[in-house]
Amino acid sequence: MCGSISILTTLGIIYVLFSEGINFFSQISIIEFFTDTAWRPFGDPENDAFRIGVAPLVVGTLLVTVIALSVAVPLGLATAIYLSEYASKRIKRKVKPVLEILAGIPTVVLGYFALTLVTPFIRNIFPGDTIDIFNALSAGLVVGIMIIPTVASISEDSLSAVPQSLRNASYSLGLPKSSTVLRVVFPAALSGIISSILLAMGRAIGETMIVAIAAGNLPSMTLNPGSQVQTMTGYIVQAVGGEASRGSLTYNSIFAVGIILFLMTFILNIIANYFTKRFREVYE
Amino acid sequence: MTETYREINLSSNHRTTEDTMPQVQETVFSLQSVGIKYGDFSAVSNVNMEIYKNQVTAFIGPSGCGKSTLLRTFNRMNDLVLNSKVVGEVAYQGKNIYDQDVDPVEVRRRIGMVFQQPNPFPKSIYDNIAFGPRNHGVKEGIDDIVENSLRNAALWDEVKNKLKSPALSLSGGQQQRLCIARSIAVEPDVILMDEPASALDPIATLKIEHLMRELAAKYTIVVVTHNMQQALRVSDKTAFFNLEVDEEKDTRTGVLVEYGPTTKLFTDPKNEKTSDYIKGKFG
Ligand SMILES: Nc1ncnc2c1ncn2[C@@H]1O[C@H](COP(=O)(O)OP(=O)(O)OP(=O)(O)O)[C@@H](O)[C@H]1O
Ligand SMILES: [Mg+2]
Numbered sequence: 001m002c003g004s005i006s007i008l009t010t011l012g013i014i015y016v017l018f019s020e021g022i023n024f025f026s027q028i029s030i031i032e033f034f035t036d037t038a039w040r041p042f043g044d045p046e047n048d049a050f051r052i053g054v055a056p057l058v059v060g061t062l063l064v065t066v067i068a069l070s071v072a073v074p075l076g077l078a079t080a081i082y083l084s085e086y087a088s089k090r091i092k093r094k095v096k097p098v099l100e101i102l103a104g105i106p107t108v109v110l111g112y113f114a115l116t117l118v119t120p121f122i123r124n125i126f127p128g129d130t131i132d133i134f135n136a137l138s139a140g141l142v143v144g145i146m147i148i149p150t151v152a153s154i155s156e157d158s159l160s161a162v163p164q165s166l167r168n169a170s171y172s173l174g175l176p177k178s179s180t181v182l183r184v185v186f187p188a189a190l191s192g193i194i195s196s197i198l199l200a201m202g203r204a205i206g207e208t209m210i211v212a213i214a215a216g217n218l219p220s221m222t223l224n225p226g227s228q229v230q231t232m233t234g235y236i237v238q239a240v241g242g243e244a245s246r247g248s249l250t251y252n253s254i255f256a257v258g259i260i261l262f263l264m265t266f267i268l269n270i271i272a273n274y275f276t277k278r279f280r281e282v283y284e
Numbered sequence: 285m286t287e288t289y290r291e292i293n294l295s296s297n298h299r300t301t302e303d304t305m306p307q308v309q310e311t312v313f314s315l316q317s318v319g320i321k322y323g324d325f326s327a328v329s330n331v332n333m334e335i336y337k338n339q340v341t342a343f344i345g346p347s348g349c350g351k352s353t354l355l356r357t358f359n360r361m362n363d364l365v366l367n368s369k370v371v372g373e374v375a376y377q378g379k380n381i382y383d384q385d386v387d388p389v390e391v392r393r394r395i396g397m398v399f400q401q402p403n404p405f406p407k408s409i410y411d412n413i414a415f416g417p418r419n420h421g422v423k424e425g426i427d428d429i430v431e432n433s434l435r436n437a438a439l440w441d442e443v444k445n446k447l448k449s450p451a452l453s454l455s456g457g458q459q460q461r462l463c464i465a466r467s468i469a470v471e472p473d474v475i476l477m478d479e480p481a482s483a484l485d486p487i488a489t490l491k492i493e494h495l496m497r498e499l500a501a502k503y504t505i506v507v508v509t510h511n512m513q514q515a516l517r518v519s520d521k522t523a524f525f526n527l528e529v530d531e532e533k534d535t536r537t538g539v540l541v542e543y544g545p546t547t548k549l550f551t552d553p554k555n556e557k558t559s560d561y562i563k564g565k566f567g
Contacts, residue, residue: 163403165399165401165403166403166405166406167364168361168364168397168399168403169399169403169404169405169463169466170405171361171364171389171392172359172361172392172396172397172399172467173392173393173396173415173416173419173466173467173470174389174390174391174392174393174394174416174420174470175389175416175419176389179419183415183419184405187406187407188405188406282406
């Protein structure tokens with residue numbers, strides 16, 4: 001029942017995305033869409049300022065995602081290893097709910113946390129105008145915090161699922177605990193860990209409110225974390241909130257960007273699934 | 285740690301002549317009043333025994349009498365069990381391995397263990413064997429170590445053409461010999477085996493038994509087994525453990541009932557319990 005509802009929903013989303021997307025690509029060539037490096041989809045399409053290259057949005061998204069992962073992967077993995085291999089049951093019982101709470105914070109709240117606390121803090125550290133008020137760094141850091149629970153809890157499950165017999169094998173060869181964790185348990189859980197990172201990455205790419213609030217809405221082909229960017233999701237929020245009339249090029253572009261977003265997260269999930277399966281095949 | 289062990293090597297070499305075997309026996313382990321508790325539960329009490337060099341010593345006895353528990357005290361694997369506590373003295377080459385200044389990690393490097401269920405790492409055959417030496421800092425001659433270990437574990441001919449294949453693709457019996465090869469690769473003195481053949485078919489079992497006999501030339505082996513025939517076939521000494529039930533206090537604990545040369549224990553047991561057990565009357 002639940003399964004069929006989610007399949008129907010997914011099919012519905014695919015249908016809407018692609019049927020509207022076809023409208024868009026009947027007006028704009030796919031090549032232009034992917035190769036042009038400016039994204040200015042508002043106003044009169046006849047005007048020279050009107051450009052429809054999606055690259056800046058993709059770059060903005062990836063920039064935020066990379067920043068987020070560079071926060072979430074080390075912290076999430078450290079948390080997972082600590083919880084699975086070192087923490088006592090008592091501490092585990094205390095830390096796990098904290099992770100769940102973190103996972104449950106509305107992203108609007110996190111967005112304002114980024115804008116009103118993290119951004120001023122970063123701008124204090126790097127004085128002058130090196131950091132824009134809206135910037136990829138602040139949004140990326142907070143998206144990173146948001147996805148820590150995804151990395152931590154799925155990785156922790158995989159680490160805990162590594163059979164005790166493998167740890168025993170390592171100890172019986174005279175390896176200390178640290179090497180046992182690093183050389184035996186971690187590699188044995190690797191496919192599960194990779195899958196946790198891919199899922200977290202998917203969440204970062206799809207995250208909307210934090211980037212809409214804190215990253216700005218200036219599509220820019222930049223890898224500078226201090227500058228304002230726009231992500232794919234950020235653009236969709238902006239365009240939906242604006243008054244693009246139904247059927248206009250601007251309106252249709254929402255679906256074109258949506259298709260890319262959908263494909264990216266979909267593919268990530270498929271790869272993540274593959275790794276999860278591989279992990280299960282070895283241990284279950 | 286190496287320093288500590290050099291001292292140990294110089295210390296007492298207990299000799300005994302009570303055995304029927306002609307050669308002199310060198311003591312490797314000497315246990316004095318050893319007991320193991322899990323929390324308040326006393327799983328094993330008051331064990332006194334010696335394990336001799338280059339012999340196979342078998343532990344037999346009914347389920348739950350603490351054979352595995354006692355075996356794990358020989359290389360401090362019990363440390364890894366929550367709430368477990370060892371009392372008494374487990375002297376390895378004259379030095380109590382439960383002394384403050386002994387590093388359990390180093391103990392385990394010298395005293396290897398093979399488990400009931402084969403537990404190869406999810407790596408290639410080659411990497412399973414190379415794992416120990418590499419992590420102990422060996423950089424050169426790994427190929428030779430792998431080959432020699434596999435030869436000593438009577439597995440080389442079966443796997444020499446597929447060293448890069450996953451260890452988990454081997455049969456159960458091959459996996460168990462791989463695990464034996466893996467422990468040999470770190471050059472231990474003693475190999476502890478907890479029912480190493482209980483998960484295997486009769487032919488694989490015979491191979492492991494044959495292997496134990498061969499390994500005894502170089503290593504000291506302590507093996508737990510439920511199979512009386514196996515004890516008879518492979519071991520020089522046999523220790524029979526049993527559960528001692530205290531009706532009044534309602535407690536039960538594992539004790540060493542009888543210990544001696546295998547042939548003697550099986551043909552002419554001193555204790556009635558032993559003779560009942562080896563005749564299959566209980567257990
Ligand atoms: N980790 C543990 N925590 C608590 N009690 C344990 C633990 N391991 C074993 N015991 C208990 O200690 C006693 C001895 O167990 P042990 O596994 O050593 O017996 P065994 O002689 O090896 O039995 P078997 O022949 O079935 O393997 C049993 O009563 C068992 O329940
Ligand atoms: Mg046992």
